[in-house]
Amino acid sequence: MKITAPVEKNEMYDVKIIDLTYQGMGVAKINDFSIFIEDTLPGEEATIKVIKINKNFGFGKLVKLITKSKDRVESVDKDYTRTGIAPLQHLKYDAQLKFKQSQIQELFNKAKMNVEVLPTIGMDKPSHYRNKAQIPVKKINGKLETGFYRKHSHDLVPIEDFYIQDPEIDKAIVVVRDILRKYHVAPYDEINHSGVIRNIMVRRGHYSHEMMIGLITRTKKLPMVDMITSEIAKALPEVKSIMQNINLTDGNALMGKKTICLYGSSHIEDQLLGLKFYISLTSFYQVNPTQTEKLYSLAVEKAQLDGKQNVIDAYCGIGTISLAMAKKAKKVYGVEIVKDAIEDAKINAQKNHINNAKFVTGKAEEQMEKWQSQGLKSDVIVVDPPRKGLASSFIESAVKVAPKRIVYVSCNPSTLVRDARRLSEYGYEINQPIQPVDQFPQTVHIESVTVFEKK
Ligand SMILES: C[S@@+](CC[C@H](N)C(=O)[O-])C[C@H]1O[C@@H](n2cnc3c(N)ncnc32)[C@H](O)[C@@H]1O
Numbered sequence: 001m002k003i004t005a006p007v008e009k010n011e012m013y014d015v016k017i018i019d020l021t022y023q024g025m026g027v028a029k030i031n032d033f034s035i036f037i038e039d040t041l042p043g044e045e046a047t048i049k050v051i052k053i054n055k056n057f058g059f060g061k062l063v064k065l066i067t068k069s070k071d072r073v074e075s076v077d078k079d080y081t082r083t084g085i086a087p088l089q090h091l092k093y094d095a096q097l098k099f100k101q102s103q104i105q106e107l108f109n110k111a112k113m114n115v116e117v118l119p120t121i122g123m124d125k126p127s128h129y130r131n132k133a134q135i136p137v138k139k140i141n142g143k144l145e146t147g148f149y150r151k152h153s154h155d156l157v158p159i160e161d162f163y164i165q166d167p168e169i170d171k172a173i174v175v176v177r178d179i180l181r182k183y184h185v186a187p188y189d190e191i192n193h194s195g196v197i198r199n200i201m202v203r204r205g206h207y208s209h210e211m212m213i214g215l216i217t218r219t220k221k222l223p224m225v226d227m228i229t230s231e232i233a234k235a236l237p238e239v240k241s242i243m244q245n246i247n248l249t250d251g252n253a254l255m256g257k258k259t260i261c262l263y264g265s266s267h268i269e270d271q272l273l274g275l276k277f278y279i280s281l282t283s284f285y286q287v288n289p290t291q292t293e294k295l296y297s298l299a300v301e302k303a304q305l306d307g308k309q310n311v312i313d314a315y316c317g318i319g320t321i322s323l324a325m326a327k328k329a330k331k332v333y334g335v336e337i338v339k340d341a342i343e344d345a346k347i348n349a350q351k352n353h354i355n356n357a358k359f360v361t362g363k364a365e366e367q368m369e370k371w372q373s374q375g376l377k378s379d380v381i382v383v384d385p386p387r388k389g390l391a392s393s394f395i396e397s398a399v400k401v402a403p404k405r406i407v408y409v410s411c412n413p414s415t416l417v418r419d420a421r422r423l424s425e426y427g428y429e430i431n432q433p434i435q436p437v438d439q440f441p442q443t444v445h446i447e448s449v450t451v452f453e454k455k
Pocket residue numbers: 284285286314315316317318319320321335336337338341362363364365384385386411
């Protein structure tokens with residue numbers, strides 16, 4: 001059946017913004033039909049012109065704001081909202097923190113679950129915090145450019161100051177871009193699946209200041225590789241590692257399967273909560289170090305360990321939460337799907353002289369079932385899953401292990417609520433307030449810690 005939208009293309013409508021999407025677009029409803037509008041904030045009233053209609057929703061171009069939100073501030077740079085780098089930059093930081101708290105609260109209210117959400121723990125300086133960048137490279141007017149894609153497109157907007165990244169990372173991207181230009185390295189052309197360089201990735205240790213440059217290429221060979229790497233290393237003394245990742249595919253996946261070390265070490269090192277961490281190009285590592293320390297401290301506190309408990313850290317990455325808990329646990333078991341991350345986790349345990357942590361590569365849902373069938377007893381299970389949340393099979397095995405508490409670190413309140421519903425069917429309830437921690441200022445991403453306890 002063809003759905004007819006109750007709006008017409010190129011027509012103007014008066015709307016009220018009721019919500020924001022994941023990408024930070026304002027949502028307004030016209031006869032239950034959702035319109036997505038750029039650069040607006042909840043509560044604002046606006047006149048919009050509909051420029052595009054899809055089957056289930058429309059896109060409205062903002063024409064005029066009739067009522068501005070009292071929390072609106074001047075945009076630092078419109079490109080940050082256009083590209084989605086910082087879609088909340090025009091909302092006061094205090095209001096961003098309240099918005100995140102209320103988003104979680106409303107989702108639990110809608111699910112008719114009686115849960116309190118505490119005010120979001122924010123940052124003193126909520127910009128230039130990211131320790132990692134993943135920047136697309138494209139040819140524009142014959143020139144290699146770095147920047148970010150305009151929302152819902154692959155149109156690259158050239159950008160040098162990314163606002164939410166460590167400024168040293170921004171400087172490094174410009175240096176690498178200029179060296180690639182000098183050696184005429186062809187940017188990837190996704191239409192013809194030709195060219196060489198697809199993305200530049202940079203990581204920088206918050207405490208160590210060690211830098212890793214990742215060059216993601218479509219080709220196995222990077223032309224003039226020796227000249228390029230030695231010039232990068234010379235121009236950026238913090239660089240301890242230059243890696244090449246080969247992505248032969250013609251899809252949107254960022255990384256390919258093969259990674260080669262072109263210069264220095266294949267890892268950089270950094271610290272969190274006084275622990276040393278060894279980080280490779282492909283491993284997950286939290287992007288906001290200052291807030292991560294607050295988040296992990298909270299997770300450790302909520303686990304209530306006194307040295308006698310076994311802990312399972314599912315979705316453990318390079319073992320950051322596991323090792324933060326190991327000091328207070330009898331034994332910690334970590335599982336993670338990315339093999340390189342587990343290799344890093346094992347090295348991290350050794351580097352920190354921790355010998356009560358065991359790490360395995362695998363899917364959390366499958367490993368949980370194995371541990372459960374092997375009779376592993378765990379008092380606490382910590383989960384820090386990706387946005388899609390926990391697999392139902394994971395929950396089924398986890399509850400059979402019968403932990404006293406489950407500490408859930410979530411980066412997506414919608415899946416948190418869904419999983420909370422499923423856990424409550426097995427008698428796991430939320431008895432204390434949820435604590436959001438702002439890991440991603442200026443964006444709509446919401447991180448929180450929730451504790452589930454068996455009735
Ligand atoms: C949000 S990160 C958390 C990592 C870690 N706890 C940290 O704070 O650095 C989620 C992790 O889950 C891993 N992952 C995704 N799906 C998985 C699965 N089915 N089983 C195990 N790990 C998975 C990802 O590779 C990633 O490292």
